[in-house]
Structures are given as C-alpha cells and as structure tokens.
Amino acid sequence: MNRNMNVAARILGAYAVIYVAYLYVPVLFLPLFSFNDSIYISFPLRGWTLKWYQTMFANEALHRALVNSLKVGMMTALISTILGILGARAVTRYQLPGQKPVVAMIMLPLVVPEIILAMAMLIVILRMGGSLGLVSIAAGHVLICVPFAMVVLMSRFEGFDRSLEEASYDLGENAWWTFWRVTFPNVLPGIVASLLLTFTISFDEFIMAFFLGSTNPTLPVFMWNQLRFPKLLPGVLALGACILIASVFIVLLAEWFRRRNTSETQTGDMTIG
Amino acid sequence: MADAFIEIASVSKSFGSVTAVDNISLSIRKGEFFSLLGPSGCGKTTLLRILGGFETPSDGKVMIEGQEVTHMPAHLRSTNMVFQNYAIFPHLNVEQNVAYGLRQQKLSREAQAEKVSAALAMVQLEGFEKRGADEMSGGQKQRVALARALIKRPKVLLLDEPLGALDKKLREEMQIELRILQQQVGITFVFVTHDQEEALTLSDRIAVMSEGRILQNAPPREIYERPCSRAVADFIGQMNLLDGVVASVDEQISVSSAALGPVSVGSNNQTVRTGDAVTLAVRPENLSLSDVPTPGGLAVTLKASAYFGDTTHYRVNPLEGDGSTLDVSQQDYQGSDRSGDQAWLHFDSSNFLLLKD
Amino acid sequence: MxxxxxxxxxxxxxxxxxxxxxxxxxxxxxxxxxxxxxxxxxxxxxxxxxxxxxxxxxxxxxxxxSFWQQTGHMDFDMSGTVQNYVEALTRDMYRVLFLRSLGISGLTTLATVVMAFPLAYFIAFYVKRHKMVWIILVTLPFWTSYLLRVFAWKVILGYGGAVNSGLIALGAISEPLTFLMYNPTAVVITLTHAWATVAILPIYVSLEKIDRSMLEAATDLGDSPFIRFFRVTLPLALPGILAASVLIFIPTVGDYVTPSLVGGSDGYMIANVIQFQFGRGSNWPSGAAISLTSMTIVAVLVAVFVWSARRLSGRHS
Incomplete structure (x- = not known):
C-alpha cells in the first residue's frame, strides 16, 4: 500500500512537472526568438541582439497603441471593479430571491463566445448611430471583466464576517465610520486584486478591441496588424515578450493581494459552475 | 415592575412568515445577571439583538432606564455586545480592538492607553497588546471581546452564547470568571445560552424560551425545583414525566398514573379537577432503589445502568405498571445492576410535581 | 458631497x-x-x-x-423572414463549419480535461505544502494574453517555425513538414494548450473538497485504491469535470483567433464565417442568424451533456 502510494506520487509528480513545462515552454519561444539576430523565426539561432526591442520602442504608432491600451485598461478596471463591489456586496449580504439565475446572467459573458458579444454590441452601436473607439472597446471590456471582478470580490466579501460591522456599530460607530474603519480595510486587498486583474484582462484582450475599435488600435490589435508583414515579426515577438512579462508581474501582484489575510484553503475563487 | 431597568413590552418580531419573537413582555433589574435560555431557534438571539439595536421589533416597545430605545440604532445605544463568534477585527491587534470604541471620546494618547491596559488587566490579558486576531485562542478572543465591550462602560452588556465555542473545561472556568466580573463591574448582563447548566450556574434570573415565547421567568432554583410546565421540566435537567389522571381533589391531590398507581401530591399552585389529565414530574435524584423488599417499596425490574462517576443512573420498569420506565439517580445502591434483576423503588410523594400540560 | x-x-x-x-x-x-x-x-x-x-x-x-434581409450598406428589409435561419441550417458550407467547430471544440475539451485531471489530482492529494504555489503556477498563463499564447504556436508549428527548422537543423528532415499548420489538428493542439489552465481549477476544487474520511471509509469497506477511485473519487469530482468541460466547450466553439492564426482555410470555424458576414460579406442578418443558431446548438448540446452525465453518475437532482 505504502509503496504503491510512493510509486503513484512519483508518476504523478513527474507528470505534473511535464505538464507545467508544456504550459510554459511554448510561450517562452516568443522571448527566445525576440533576442535572435535574424528576421526569420527559425533554428538555429543566429546570435544575440536587442535591435528588435530598439526598433519596437522607436515606433510611434506603438506608443499611441500603448497609450490607448492603458486608457482602456484603466477605464475598464475602475468601472468593472466598482460594479463588482456593488454586485458582490449585494449577493453576499442579502438573500435575494432569484439570486442564482441573476448571478448566472452576470457570469454569462464568461462563456458566450466573445465574437458573438462583440457583433451584437456592434449592431447596437452602429444602428444607434454611435461611433467606434476607445469607449466602445472599454464597454466591451467591462462586460467581460465584471464577472471576474465579481468572483474575486465575492470570495473576499464572503470571508468577511457580517458581525464585524455589527460589532463596530455596537461600539458606537455609524455607517460611514464603520465602512472606513472595518469594511474597507478588510476588503481592500480584494479591491486591489480586482483592479489589477481586470486591467490585465482588458490590456490583453483582442476580439472586442478588434471589432469594436476604430482605426486607432489598442496594443493587441496593433500587434495583430503587424503580423501581416513578415519582416516586422521579430518586433512583434519583442513586444509580445514585454506584454507577457508585464502581465505576469501584474497578476502575481494581484494574487499577492488576493491571498492576503485569507487562509490557504480558500482556493475556490475561480469556480463558476 | 417598579424597579425595572430594562423593560420589554409586548415585543414581537417576524421575518417574513416566521415569528421569531411572539409578544414578549419582560423586565430586567439593574445589576442583574439575566439569562435567556432555550433551544436554537427559540427567538432568544433575536430578542438579544432587539436589545442591542440590530433588529427593530415588528411590534412593541423597548425601554432602557426609562428611555424608549425601540428605534434607536445600535451605535447610539448604551448597550454593548459580546458576539457569538467574538467578531474580533482581523486587521487590528488586541490593543486596537479594545480601543476601537474610544475614538469618539477623543482621549489623549496616554489616557487611552491607560484605559486599554485597565480593561486588559480586568480580563487578565496583560502583555497581549500587540497580538493579532489570528494569534489568539478562543478563550483569549472571548476576553478581548469582553474588554472591548466593557471599556465603553455600557449600561447593559449583551452576551450571545459567548462560551459556546469553548471546550468544556475552559467553559466552566470562564463561567466562574464571568460571574465574578459581573459582580465586580455591577453592570446588567443579558446572557443568551442554550446550555441549561450554564444558565443555572450563572444567572440571577432565567427566562426559559420556546418558539418565540417565554415559558417561565424565575430564579434558577425555582426553575429547577418548580418548573411551571411539562416543557420547562423536560428542558431543564433530567426529569421523569409520567402521564396520570386526577382521581380526587382534597387537601392533597390524588393522581393515579399507569406507571406507579395512585400517588398523593401537593397542589403546586395548579388548580385541577377530578378527571383532568395531568403530568407527574419527579427528578431521578428524588427516587431511590434498594435490593431488598421494604415496606412501601415498589417492585421494579432493572433495565440498564450508566455510571457517571459522582452518581449512577438506573433505568427501571415497575412490575405492575404499563411498561413505562423511570430513571433513578443514586450513588450508593448496593445491589446487582444486571438487566432483569429485581429491585424496590422508593419515593417521597412530596417530591412529585403536578403539571397540567 | x-x-x-x-x-x-x-x-x-x-x-x-x-x-x-x-x-x-x-x-x-x-x-x-x-x-x-x-x-x-x-x-x-x-x-x-x-x-x-x-x-x-x-x-x-x-x-x-436575424429576421431581416440586407438590401444595401446599412439598409435592411425589415419585413421579417426566416430565410437566414433556413440558410444557416441547410447550406453545406455552414453545416461543414458547424460540425467542424463542434468537433474541434469537443476534442479540445476532452483533451484538456483528460490532461488536466491527473495534475489536479496530484495537487489535491499529493502536494502537502506549497499548494498555492502550484495553483498559481498553473493558473498564471490564464491571465496572460490569449493572442500571444495562440501566436506562440504559429511560431512553433509554422512552415519556417521552431519545429520544422529545428528538425532540419538536426538533419531529421530535409523539407519542412506542411501538415503541422493550417489544419484542424493544429487548431486542436493550439486550443488545448491555450485553454489548459481553465480546466485545472474547477477539477482541483472539486477534488480538494472531497472529505478524506470518505476515501478511508471506502477502503475500510473493502475497496482497493483503484476501485475506490472509480466508485468514490471520480463521481465526487464530476461537478468539477462538468464545470471545466462547459467552461471550455462553449467559448472554444466560437473561437476566432486560433482558427484565423493557425487554422488555414481547412481549419476555419464558425466564428470566421460570422466575422465574414459582418465584415466583407456585408450580410449582417445572416451573420446574426448564424451566431444565434450556433449559440442555440451549443446550449442544447451542453444541456444534454450535463443532464446525461448526471444521470449516468446516478444524481437526479
């Protein structure tokens, strides 16, 4: 029995290591070739260079795209987190009749193919005479970010004990002071995590930005447009590598905030079913 | 009541179609240790939360020291609460938790520190000032919650099953400490519990609750020795409850029960007429057994026994009865305690209580 | 204020x-x-x-x-017709694309879940300390750019990509392999990788939630670890497996990025035709009808799948 357990543990452990390698190695080809001194993305490697990064950073259009992405990302993060706070507070505090279908509806954008959501929004915007641009992209991003904000914040609010607020009232603080002295400090890490995660999602999102945007693209759309020109490909790799590193950094920061003061057992945050 | 400090007048509270508190009237005296006792769902916590200002009654009035507080919000009331799970703020340390309610008093740093250390000394938590909420045991959290509430010098301290989360030994220790503390500070305590032993030990007075109503409101001794109804008798301690019919009413009341035959009992303030169906109640410790036949002894068969250390419980079956069983608690029974053995049961009919429902 | x-x-x-x-x-x-x-x-x-x-x-x-007809640029005949739906359901091209999309998504879902399960099982039952490190490690890629994760496979599988050039450099082949890219297999491989992280978490959570004493009870009642896995562990992990399947199947049916980048014309999926109808095809009503038809088909399939999986495992709730 014990020996069987050990063998199983070893096999599964080896599998886990291979699996993690499978997750990461393909993506690592992007930074690898971004340092390769060749316009062709192929082995053998020709030597080390930073010129693709230099040409990329010198590109004015890329600067504009980056600024666009930052604008959309911040708009999205702020709006979807505020909506997430309200929604998460409502469903964790009150027992709402019909809560399950209502929450399911808010979570629906997680599973509906983005292209369908994008096209449906496109119809409404153009039929109503609206124009496409950063605002319409942000609207699309808010729709797909609200479920994530809700999930992150709901797990934080659920861990937050209602009686803490009652204790504060009991000790003489009114609603305003109770919010600042008890509620806010306890949910703050969740709010920061939500801001960071929704920003990342928006920053990396392509479909909404592609179909709901104008000729003034965000970073992922800019990247997509570059793909048509093979000689620009190494520059795209360099840009991709930078975006990857930025995303990883922001997500790790978000995770750090999300797990602060919560026990290790709370891992069900991302389950939606 | 003239000396009522807290007056609850015809208070009801419903949640949707559920009536949690059903037209309760109650007075609590100043400095009293008052317990609300009952099984979970009997409305005791709701009543406590109404006193604290966390629920608004659907009907009725609440007065504290002659002032109506029915609709006064929690943060303006001079009551403080020790919550069931203690509600220690997880982002603050012990010192900051205890000082939480002092903000509005705008004390100097020194004055506040002095108050906090006095409060911590009172609950014997000196030296724990910088501990975090997650670095404390249940008993320590409970002390912090007490200090945090008492530092506000409340008129009434409300305690919602504060000992429920502690293990038996610690619970018994805290009971004694709580009682001493209450006498020390002289504050009125309203204490909610489902543990009857705890209520009997701690309280000056107990209100036994069931389904949103108060069944009996009396000092512990009276609750234990003279329960007013079958429900209270059943809930408090061990009690043999026997169905019977009133055979005759005289100075003494004669009740004939299928288990014991005719028994003469005192009236116990109950008015009954011949032919009424009643319940006879007798505590196991008021019955005794002997292993040899004695005059007046009732022949019984032993069914089972259970050893409790300070006493042993015997379950017996009267030979002539309808098959209903009685529990006897006795320390010094010498006979064999094998199932099926015969023994003789003794009782003093003055220990029997007559209950109408 | x-x-x-x-x-x-x-x-x-x-x-x-x-x-x-x-x-x-x-x-x-x-x-x-x-x-x-x-x-x-x-x-x-x-x-x-x-x-x-x-x-x-x-x-x-x-x-x-979807019930209108396009008559010109942003001009529609609003009289109402089901013609778009009739076409969506009967035209061979659409039927091929529907079936291909469902097939690709089904295979992707199966591959992802099967591959993720042992890993989730490992983290839930064998990792004692640093569970959180493992969880973050396997979910981190989920938050990084989807576009880049798909793009990576274009770099790997492409005509002059990492695999072909690597094999040529090693002398294993002399001509680039053409079957690597621009076909449904490439789409399945890419999607499986891109969605891998979505499968792990729900399965892990359902495994982690299993009360360890239940497994001991099963052993105590005479099950070997192997039998116990099928009689206790797997049925209890079913909600997580179902959640993972649904969370992968539905979005991948309508995926646009992957077929566009690595699918080629043989790997086109339904999203490509939706995009075409709203774009150069200039037939919005048709695009709308195809979108809604595909959503309905997927919803029905998922409902049937979840229902029958629950029936099979003996849960009637």
Whole structure:
C-alpha cells in the first residue's frame, strides 16, 4: 500500500512537472526568438541582439497603441471593479430571491463566445448611430471583466464576517465610520486584486478591441496588424515578450493581494459552475 | 415592575412568515445577571439583538432606564455586545480592538492607553497588546471581546452564547470568571445560552424560551425545583414525566398514573379537577432503589445502568405498571445492576410535581 | 458631497440609518430596511443594468436583425423572414463549419480535461505544502494574453517555425513538414494548450473538497485504491469535470483567433464565417442568424451533456 502510494506520487509528480513545462515552454519561444539576430523565426539561432526591442520602442504608432491600451485598461478596471463591489456586496449580504439565475446572467459573458458579444454590441452601436473607439472597446471590456471582478470580490466579501460591522456599530460607530474603519480595510486587498486583474484582462484582450475599435488600435490589435508583414515579426515577438512579462508581474501582484489575510484553503475563487 | 431597568413590552418580531419573537413582555433589574435560555431557534438571539439595536421589533416597545430605545440604532445605544463568534477585527491587534470604541471620546494618547491596559488587566490579558486576531485562542478572543465591550462602560452588556465555542473545561472556568466580573463591574448582563447548566450556574434570573415565547421567568432554583410546565421540566435537567389522571381533589391531590398507581401530591399552585389529565414530574435524584423488599417499596425490574462517576443512573420498569420506565439517580445502591434483576423503588410523594400540560 | 453619503448608505446594514434628512427619504429608507431583498436589488441594479445594456439588449437586437434581409450598406428589409435561419441550417458550407467547430471544440475539451485531471489530482492529494504555489503556477498563463499564447504556436508549428527548422537543423528532415499548420489538428493542439489552465481549477476544487474520511471509509469497506477511485473519487469530482468541460466547450466553439492564426482555410470555424458576414460579406442578418443558431446548438448540446452525465453518475437532482 505504502509503496504503491510512493510509486503513484512519483508518476504523478513527474507528470505534473511535464505538464507545467508544456504550459510554459511554448510561450517562452516568443522571448527566445525576440533576442535572435535574424528576421526569420527559425533554428538555429543566429546570435544575440536587442535591435528588435530598439526598433519596437522607436515606433510611434506603438506608443499611441500603448497609450490607448492603458486608457482602456484603466477605464475598464475602475468601472468593472466598482460594479463588482456593488454586485458582490449585494449577493453576499442579502438573500435575494432569484439570486442564482441573476448571478448566472452576470457570469454569462464568461462563456458566450466573445465574437458573438462583440457583433451584437456592434449592431447596437452602429444602428444607434454611435461611433467606434476607445469607449466602445472599454464597454466591451467591462462586460467581460465584471464577472471576474465579481468572483474575486465575492470570495473576499464572503470571508468577511457580517458581525464585524455589527460589532463596530455596537461600539458606537455609524455607517460611514464603520465602512472606513472595518469594511474597507478588510476588503481592500480584494479591491486591489480586482483592479489589477481586470486591467490585465482588458490590456490583453483582442476580439472586442478588434471589432469594436476604430482605426486607432489598442496594443493587441496593433500587434495583430503587424503580423501581416513578415519582416516586422521579430518586433512583434519583442513586444509580445514585454506584454507577457508585464502581465505576469501584474497578476502575481494581484494574487499577492488576493491571498492576503485569507487562509490557504480558500482556493475556490475561480469556480463558476 | 417598579424597579425595572430594562423593560420589554409586548415585543414581537417576524421575518417574513416566521415569528421569531411572539409578544414578549419582560423586565430586567439593574445589576442583574439575566439569562435567556432555550433551544436554537427559540427567538432568544433575536430578542438579544432587539436589545442591542440590530433588529427593530415588528411590534412593541423597548425601554432602557426609562428611555424608549425601540428605534434607536445600535451605535447610539448604551448597550454593548459580546458576539457569538467574538467578531474580533482581523486587521487590528488586541490593543486596537479594545480601543476601537474610544475614538469618539477623543482621549489623549496616554489616557487611552491607560484605559486599554485597565480593561486588559480586568480580563487578565496583560502583555497581549500587540497580538493579532489570528494569534489568539478562543478563550483569549472571548476576553478581548469582553474588554472591548466593557471599556465603553455600557449600561447593559449583551452576551450571545459567548462560551459556546469553548471546550468544556475552559467553559466552566470562564463561567466562574464571568460571574465574578459581573459582580465586580455591577453592570446588567443579558446572557443568551442554550446550555441549561450554564444558565443555572450563572444567572440571577432565567427566562426559559420556546418558539418565540417565554415559558417561565424565575430564579434558577425555582426553575429547577418548580418548573411551571411539562416543557420547562423536560428542558431543564433530567426529569421523569409520567402521564396520570386526577382521581380526587382534597387537601392533597390524588393522581393515579399507569406507571406507579395512585400517588398523593401537593397542589403546586395548579388548580385541577377530578378527571383532568395531568403530568407527574419527579427528578431521578428524588427516587431511590434498594435490593431488598421494604415496606412501601415498589417492585421494579432493572433495565440498564450508566455510571457517571459522582452518581449512577438506573433505568427501571415497575412490575405492575404499563411498561413505562423511570430513571433513578443514586450513588450508593448496593445491589446487582444486571438487566432483569429485581429491585424496590422508593419515593417521597412530596417530591412529585403536578403539571397540567 | 453626495459620494460619501451614497457610499455609506450602500454599505449600511438594514435598519441602522438614523440621520435621515427628509421625510420621503425617511420613508424610502424604512421601506428598504423592512425589505432587505429590495435593498439588495437596489445595490445590484447598476451591475445588472450594465450587463443588461451591454449583453441582453445587444443579443435581442441581434435576434431582431436575424429576421431581416440586407438590401444595401446599412439598409435592411425589415419585413421579417426566416430565410437566414433556413440558410444557416441547410447550406453545406455552414453545416461543414458547424460540425467542424463542434468537433474541434469537443476534442479540445476532452483533451484538456483528460490532461488536466491527473495534475489536479496530484495537487489535491499529493502536494502537502506549497499548494498555492502550484495553483498559481498553473493558473498564471490564464491571465496572460490569449493572442500571444495562440501566436506562440504559429511560431512553433509554422512552415519556417521552431519545429520544422529545428528538425532540419538536426538533419531529421530535409523539407519542412506542411501538415503541422493550417489544419484542424493544429487548431486542436493550439486550443488545448491555450485553454489548459481553465480546466485545472474547477477539477482541483472539486477534488480538494472531497472529505478524506470518505476515501478511508471506502477502503475500510473493502475497496482497493483503484476501485475506490472509480466508485468514490471520480463521481465526487464530476461537478468539477462538468464545470471545466462547459467552461471550455462553449467559448472554444466560437473561437476566432486560433482558427484565423493557425487554422488555414481547412481549419476555419464558425466564428470566421460570422466575422465574414459582418465584415466583407456585408450580410449582417445572416451573420446574426448564424451566431444565434450556433449559440442555440451549443446550449442544447451542453444541456444534454450535463443532464446525461448526471444521470449516468446516478444524481437526479
């Protein structure tokens, strides 16, 4: 029995290591070739260079795209987190009749193919005479970010004990002071995590930005447009590598905030079913 | 009541179609240790939360020291609460938790520190000032919650099953400490519990609750020795409850029960007429057994026994009865305690209580 | 300064407000405090309203549009016809694309779940310390750019890509392998990788939730570890497996990026034709009808799948 357990543990452990390698190695080809001194993305490697990064950073259009992405990302993060706070507070505090279908509806954008959501929004915007641009992209991003904000914040609010607020009232603080002295400090890490995660999602999102945007693209759309020109490909790799590193950094920061003061057992945050 | 400090007048509270508190009237005296006792769902916590200002009654009035507080919000009331799970703020340390309610008093740093250390000394938590909420045991959290509430010098301290989360030994220790503390500070305590032993030990007075109503409101001794109804008798301690019919009413009341035959009992303030169906109640410790036949002894068969250390419980079956069983608690029974053995049961009919429902 | 009061009001609990300033407000507050559900919905209404405005109304508009006919640029015959749906269901090209999309997604879902299960099992049952490190390690890629994760496979599988050039450099082949890219297999490989992280978490959570004493009980009652896995562990992990399957199957059916980058014309999926109809095809009603048809088909398939999986495992709830 014990020996069987050990063998199983070893096999599964080896599998886990291979699996993690499978997750990461393909993506690592992007930074690898971004340092390769060749316009062709192929082995053998020709030597080390930073010129693709230099040409990329010198590109004015890329600067504009980056600024666009930052604008959309911040708009999205702020709006979807505020909506997430309200929604998460409502469903964790009150027992709402019909809560399950209502929450399911808010979570629906997680599973509906983005292209369908994008096209449906496109119809409404153009039929109503609206124009496409950063605002319409942000609207699309808010729709797909609200479920994530809700999930992150709901797990934080659920861990937050209602009686803490009652204790504060009991000790003489009114609603305003109770919010600042008890509620806010306890949910703050969740709010920061939500801001960071929704920003990342928006920053990396392509479909909404592609179909709901104008000729003034965000970073992922800019990247997509570059793909048509093979000689620009190494520059795209360099840009991709930078975006990857930025995303990883922001997500790790978000995770750090999300797990602060919560026990290790709370891992069900991302389950939606 | 003239000396009522807290007056609850015809208070009801419903949640949707559920009536949690059903037209309760109650007075609590100043400095009293008052317990609300009952099984979970009997409305005791709701009543406590109404006193604290966390629920608004659907009907009725609440007065504290002659002032109506029915609709006064929690943060303006001079009551403080020790919550069931203690509600220690997880982002603050012990010192900051205890000082939480002092903000509005705008004390100097020194004055506040002095108050906090006095409060911590009172609950014997000196030296724990910088501990975090997650670095404390249940008993320590409970002390912090007490200090945090008492530092506000409340008129009434409300305690919602504060000992429920502690293990038996610690619970018994805290009971004694709580009682001493209450006498020390002289504050009125309203204490909610489902543990009857705890209520009997701690309280000056107990209100036994069931389904949103108060069944009996009396000092512990009276609750234990003279329960007013079958429900209270059943809930408090061990009690043999026997169905019977009133055979005759005289100075003494004669009740004939299928288990014991005719028994003469005192009236116990109950008015009954011949032919009424009643319940006879007798505590196991008021019955005794002997292993040899004695005059007046009732022949019984032993069914089972259970050893409790300070006493042993015997379950017996009267030979002539309808098959209903009685529990006897006795320390010094010498006979064999094998199932099926015969023994003789003794009782003093003055220990029997007559209950109408 | 309305904001602080507004926020304070939102975070106030039922029945604790007292500093009302006007009578109607007072009445509103007291009616809200008596009906907490109303209060809750008031709090939820901005979120709900936004989802309604950005999703429900557009989808309804799409439904209306799907019964029109395109007559010119942004001009429609609004008389109402089911022609678009008839075409969506009968034209061979659409049928091929529907079947291919469903097939690709089905295979992807199966591959992802099968590959993720042992890993989730390992983390749940064999990792004692640093569970969180493993969880973060396997979920981190989920938050990084989807476009880049797909793009990586173009770099790997492409004609002059990493695999081909690597094999040539090693002398294993002399001509690049053409079957690597621009076909449904490439799409399945890429999607499986891109969605891998979605499968792990739900399965892990359902495994982690299993009370360890239940497994001991099964052993105690005579099951070998192997039998026990099928009689206890797997049925209890089923909700996680179902959640993972649904979370992968539905979005991948409508994926656009992957078939566009690595699918080639043989790997086109239904999203490509939707995009075409709304773009160069200039037939919005047809695009709308295809979108809604594919959503309906997927919804029905998922419902049947979940229902039958629950039936098979003996749960009738």
């Amino acid at each position: 309305i904001r602080p009061q507004f926020l304070g009001g939102c975070f106030d609990s039922a029945g604790l407000m007292n500093n009302a300033t006007s009578k109607p407000l007072d009445r509103l507050r007291s009616s809200l405090s008596r009906r907490p559900a109303l209060r809750g919905y008031l709090l939820l209404s901005p979120t709900l309203g936004l989802v309604g405005a950005l999703m429900c109304i557009p989808i309804m508009a799409m439904a209306v549009l």
